[in-house]
Amino acid sequence: MILNLIVYCLFPTFISCTVNWEDCGQADRSLVFHKINFKSDKIIIDGDEPIQAEVDFSVLDPFDYEVTMSAELRRYFKLLFIEKSFKVPCINDAGSCSGSFCYFVQSYANLARSFADSLHAPFNCAMEKGRYAGNITYPIPTNVFNKIPSVITKNLSGKYELVIRWYFGDQEAGCLAIGSALQINP
Template identity: 55%
Template sequence: MFQLIVFCLLPLCISCAISWEDCGKADRSLVFRKLNFKRENLVIDGRSPIEFGIDFSLLDPMVKEVTMSSELRRHFNIFGYKNSVLLPCINDVGSCSNNFCHMVASNAIFARAVATQLKVPFDCLMKSGRYAGHVTYPVPLDGFKPLLSAFSWAASGNYELIVRWYLEGAEIGCLALSADLQIDL
């Protein structure tokens, strides 16, 4: 689950500090306890992997009917006024809503790497339990470098990602991430 959240930010950032919050309701079944990156500044350069520790509990099993909704915003100041822009969903990355199993399949390379390192089966239908471990993921930027180099000055800034999971219309979990991004390729 978390892997999809991080995957949404990876193509955008080269150097960033990340903060997080479990924004779920009191009766949620997806509870995030820890999300710690190895360094305060996350460096993504195609050579250095990202490394983070994660710890979350799933109180009820994840079933096929679970949906996921993400909202990715770019915050900025114009003449002292704070504004934000909602970034669209492009290839299941950005502000998207879809079936959770579809999102896992759409981001299979990243999701499989995280599942393997957490020593859990690669499947969107997860059993109840506590999931914790350390993840190292080498971010491949080769396909992004021409685009990021051309637009790095425009893409740098403050981003916020909020991901919510739903079952039958009821929110079962929420995770909020914010990052100050500095892209320098």
């Protein structure tokens, strides 16, 4: 009886610590994700260890300057043993934001340049047709947390899901969903 209780209590903990991803795009999509393998079980932001992932995707139709994107970031928590979530609002281009793909490439220029270099792709929001693969290493700076009280920063750690959708006009070009436990240690 005690063993069953331990298994039921700990099993969800093990599940929530893995980084999961899914190509959630429609059948006629232009952006196809083949592989995203993270080096660690969860994403840790501590200023010491960079995020490392193996990425492999194809662009079936070239991306031009008209591509838009939307991101929905959800934070999960348990309330009386029931999992709930809330949508994190868009603040300073982070959270659940939408707009021009080129705008976000420029807004996150360091991250975008790191990805482009790792994937041997040009640093540009217009992407040519082709397959892009490589190992990405990106150190997430912790200085963004300096202005946030430590009580709040400690409560930012938890389970998150990010769903990003790219669009050509009204037609979805691709979709990527990533879920992970996030640990912040500024």
